[in-house]
Amino acid sequence: MNLAYYPGCTLKNQGLGFETSALAAAQALDIEMKELDRWNCCGTVFSLADEDLMHYLAPMRNFVRVQEEGFDKVVTLCSMCYNTMKRTEQIVKDDPEKLKTINEFMYREEDYRGEVKLFHLLELFRDEIGYEEIKKRVIRPLRGLKVAPYYGCMLTRPKEIGIDDWEEPRIMEDLLSAIDAEVVKDPLRGECCGAYHTVNAKELVTERTRMIVSSAKKRGADCIMLSCPLCEFNLDLRQRDTAKEYTDFVGIPVVYFTQLLALALGLTEDVCRFDLHYIDPYPVLVEKNIIEEGEEVHGKKA
Amino acid sequence: MEKKPKTKMISVFVMGKEHKVPQGLTIMKAMEHAGYRFLRGAGCRAGFCGACGTVYRLKGDYKLHFDLACQTAAEDGMALTQLPFVPANKATYHVRLIKKEGNPILKYYPEVARCVSCNTCTKACPQELEVMDYVQAALKNDIEKAATLSFDCIQCGMCALRCPAEIVQYHVGQLVRRVHGKFVNKSKQLNKRVNEVNKGKFDTDINELMTLKHAKIKDKYSDRDIEALH
Ligand code: FES
Numbered sequence: 394m395n396l397a398y399y400p401g402c403t404l405k406n407q408g409l410g411f412e413t414s415a416l417a418a419a420q421a422l423d424i425e426m427k428e429l430d431r432w433n434c435c436g437t438v439f440s441l442a443d444e445d446l447m448h449y450l451a452p453m454r455n456f457v458r459v460q461e462e463g464f465d466k467v468v469t470l471c472s473m474c475y476n477t478m479k480r481t482e483q484i485v486k487d488d489p490e491k492l493k494t495i496n497e498f499m500y501r502e503e504d505y506r507g508e509v510k511l512f513h514l515l516e517l518f519r520d521e522i523g524y525e526e527i528k529k530r531v532i533r534p535l536r537g538l539k540v541a542p543y544y545g546c547m548l549t550r551p552k553e554i555g556i557d558d559w560e561e562p563r564i565m566e567d568l569l570s571a572i573d574a575e576v577v578k579d580p581l582r583g584e585c586c587g588a589y590h591t592v593n594a595k596e597l598v599t600e601r602t603r604m605i606v607s608s609a610k611k612r613g614a615d616c617i618m619l620s621c622p623l624c625e626f627n628l629d630l631r632q633r634d635t636a637k638e639y640t641d642f643v644g645i646p647v648v649y650f651t652q653l654l655a656l657a658l659g660l661t662e663d664v665c666r667f668d669l670h671y672i673d674p675y676p677v678l679v680e681k682n683i684i685e686e687g688e689e690v691h692g693k694k695a
Numbered sequence: 696m697e698k699k700p701k702t703k704m705i706s707v708f709v710m711g712k713e714h715k716v717p718q719g720l721t722i723m724k725a726m727e728h729a730g731y732r733f734l735r736g737a738g739c740r741a742g743f744c745g746a747c748g749t750v751y752r753l754k755g756d757y758k759l760h761f762d763l764a765c766q767t768a769a770e771d772g773m774a775l776t777q778l779p780f781v782p783a784n785k786a787t788y789h790v791r792l793i794k795k796e797g798n799p800i801l802k803y804y805p806e807v808a809r810c811v812s813c814n815t816c817t818k819a820c821p822q823e824l825e826v827m828d829y830v831q832a833a834l835k836n837d838i839e840k841a842a843t844l845s846f847d848c849i850q851c852g853m854c855a856l857r858c859p860a861e862i863v864q865y866h867v868g869q870l871v872r873r874v875h876g877k878f879v880n881k882s883k884q885l886n887k888r889v890n891e892v893n894k895g896k897f898d899t900d901i902n903e904l905m906t907l908k909h910a911k912i913k914d915k916y917s918d919r920d921i922e923a924l925h
Contacts, residue, residue, distance in 0.1 A: 405835040406798055433812040433831040447859070451812035501814065 394521055396512075397464035398426035399455060401474035402434050408471070408622035408649075410666025415470050415514060415651035417664035422522050422530065426468055429458050435474040436481070438589070446495055452481035453495055456509040457502045468512045470651065472547035472621035475513045479554040482511050513548065513556045515564050515620065515650065524571040532659030534573035537681045540653065541577040541614035542566055543605070545624045546585050559583075565618060565650060572657035577614040581605045586627040598627050599635040603642055606632060615677045616646040618653055625649065630671040646674035656683065705771035716769060722749050722762075725769035726777070736779025742766040745849030748821070751775035761819040761853040781852030783863040786870065795878050800833040800841075804867050807834050809860040816854035816864050822847050826854045826864050833871050841868070842875035 404412040419426050436451035455478065459467045469475050485492040486507050496504045518527060542565035549555035549562050557564040562583075566576045584605055587598035606628060609617050619625060629647040636642050652665050656678075667674045678684040702717040707725055714729035723737060738744035747764040754772030764777060786803035793799050801807055807830060816826035829844035845868030854864040876882055891897070904912070 400835075402835040405837065431828060433827065434808075434810060434834055436811065437808075447811055447813065450814075451810075454812050454814070499814065501818065 394423065394517075395425045395427070396466040396468055397459045397462060398428045399432055399435075399459075399467050399469045399474065399478070399511075400428060401469060401471045403471060403473075403622040407626060410669040411470060411622060411625075411649045411651060413664045413666055414649060414655040414660070417660050418651050418655040418658055419514070419517075421655075421658045421660065422518070422527065424468075424517060424522065427462075427464075429455070429462060429467075431458050431461075435469075435471075435477045437473065437477060439477045439480050446491060446498075449481045449484065449491070449495060450499065452478040453485060453505055454499065454502065456482065457499070457505045459509045460505065461503065465508055466510050466512060468514055468517060470514050470620065472513075472545060472619075473623060475511065475556075476547040476554065479511050480551075482509065483554060513620070515548075515568065516556050518568060518654075519564055524567055527568070527571040527654075528573075531572055531657045533657055533683065535569075535653060535657050535681075535683055536573050537575065538653075538678070538683060539575045539577050539613050539615045540569050540618050541579045541582065541609035541612065541616070542569065542650075543579070543582050543609070543617050543619040543624065543628070543647075545583070545619065545621050546588075547621060549583065565620075568650060568654065569618070572654060574653065574657075577609060577612050579605075579609045579612055579614070581608045586621075586624040588623060588627070591623075591627050591631065595631070595634060596638070598631050599638050602628055602631045602635045603639050606635070606644055606647075607642065610643065610645050614645060615681065616648055616674060618648055618650050620650055625670075632672055644672050646670060646672040646677060648674055705769065707769050708772075708774040710776050711774070718769075718771070720769050722751070722764040722767050722769050722773075722775060723747055726764070736777050737765065740765045743849060745851040746779060748778040748781075748851040748853055749775055750778055750853075761857075762821045763851070766821070778851075778853070778856070781855055783852055783855045783866065785863070785866045788870070790873050790877060793874060793877065798834075798836045799874050800836070800838075800867060800871060803870060804833075804863065806860065806862050807867060810834065810862060811860055813859060815857045815859065816862075819853040819857040821851060821853065822849060824848060826868075829868055829871070830862060830864055833867055838871060838875050839879055841871040842879070845869075845871060 400412055416426065432455050434451055435455065436448055440448035469478065485495065492505065492507055544562055544565070549557055549559040552559045569576050581604065585601070586605065587601040591598045606617065617628060625647055632644040636644065647670065648667065652667060655665050675684065679686050704715045705718045706713050707716055709726060709729060709731065716725040716728045720728060723740065736747055738746035742763055742765060749762050749764040749767065751760050752758065752774045753770060788803055810830050812827060812831065814827045816830070820826050824847060825844050829841045832841035832844060848865055848868045850865045852865055855862065858864065
């Protein structure tokens with residue numbers, strides 16, 4: 394399977410391990426993802442104002458790039474990029490008037506024909522590879538590891554573009570079962586992490602982090618698994634601030650779905666990059682006998 | 696006796712006022728012909744220094760165009776003005792103290808993250824650089840690409856004037872190239888030259904220059920060797 398890959402900015406900055414693990418896991422599953430030669434920011438936050446065409450430029454320009462390179466399918470990993478771009482994909486497909494207006498504004502580019510289809514990597518695992526196949530490729534089953542999937546807002550809402558049912562999603566749960574991890578179902582898996590409030594209303598985010606992380610921990614989770622670098626930042630790094638504010642708070646590691654998948658596929662730590670998280674996932678991976686004690690990882694002993 | 700063919704005259708509108716100038720001049724020369732004297736807004740007169748930014752509109756066209764006055768021919772019916780300087784924000788930093796970790800560009804120019812990819816900066820660039828692409832490369836911390844794409848920037852500032860996200864692309868590009876020089880492609884020649892300067896290699900020459908009379912300095916300048924471009 395051969396398709397264009399749109400990384401998004403965060404995967405080249407804070408979310409490095411998300412990208413390395415995803416690319417390696419995809420390759421192990423025979424998905425060929427070719428990073429676009431030219432791409433720009435996805436636009437980050439989908440504009441909630443009507444007729445705000447200016448904010449559809451960024452996603453649409455990326456679709457032009459996909460088209461230019463001769464692809465009609467593009468895959469992304471970040472929930473936020475997925476959401477912003479998917480909503481734009483729909484809008485210009487449904488409304489030729491808007492498509493025309495934006496094309497006219499971008500007169501230096503070739504016209505976007507409205508034919509590119511965007512996927513989230515989780516969808517490819519489910520629909521193109523299939524969990525049965527993934528199960529067969531598992532080399533290091535994550536047996537005994539209790540994982541709470543966390544969806545946040547962007548993967549399943551609004552429901553027109555969601556990658557799964559918005560109330561009862563199971564796409565991450567099914568992936569976990571395929572790699573033999575134990576699913577911890579948490580009622581707060583679709584809560585908002587506080588998103589950009591992390592910049593100027595930190596206390597709002599630490600409160601959410603306390604609530605979401607504690608809920609997963611209370612249900613026995615060893616770690617939280619997600620697909621959004623911003624949720625990761627808030628639920629992982631903000632645990633530091635949460636612990637300062639709530640003295641009885643005890644945290645757990647937060648990882649990307651691609652990292653657990655890569656680990657299960659037998660890939661090494663230099664692509665999994667668990668070392669890049671604030672709360673170190675190694676101790677629990679060692680405790681559950683998934684990684685061997687003393688295995689050298691990024692210069693430190695697990 | 697044969698009559699010299701008459702030069703065709705054209706109309707240009709400088710800040711709204713009509714002037715008749717001979718056809719075939721650059722905007723800069725046309726303005727001088729009309730009586731303007733450049734105290735600022737002209738430097739090299741060869742398309743290198745970026746001092747002569749011009750905004751103009753052509754007859755019957757609604758679009759504003761951006762170019763260098765010393766490089767663009769005046770056309771009949773052209774309406775124009777000079778923009779010799781852009782009072783844009785420029786971050787203060789010490790190259791020695793810039794750290795590699797994180798994204799140094801976003802630290803000094805956080806507004807880069809506001810780019811909506813409208814490409815207006817690219818349309819405004821008289822050097823025909825892919826300005827938006829280098830801003831985007833800076834955003835994703837691809838210093839190498841950003842430095843390469845912005846290499847031919849001459850700092851005229853037109854991009855910043857047009858940007859709806861209030862980004863100062865040309866200063867961002869400058870920072871990018873400095874970061875590139877520091878971390879990515881360390882310049883050996885530069886280090887060698889800095890060492891020579893520190894060791895006093897040019898001290899005698901400089902001291903001699905400092906004592907010269909004005910006229911002599913002028914002569915030296917016009918007789919100087921100009922290194923050929925490779
Ligand atoms: S005067 Fe230097 S670029 Fe025009």
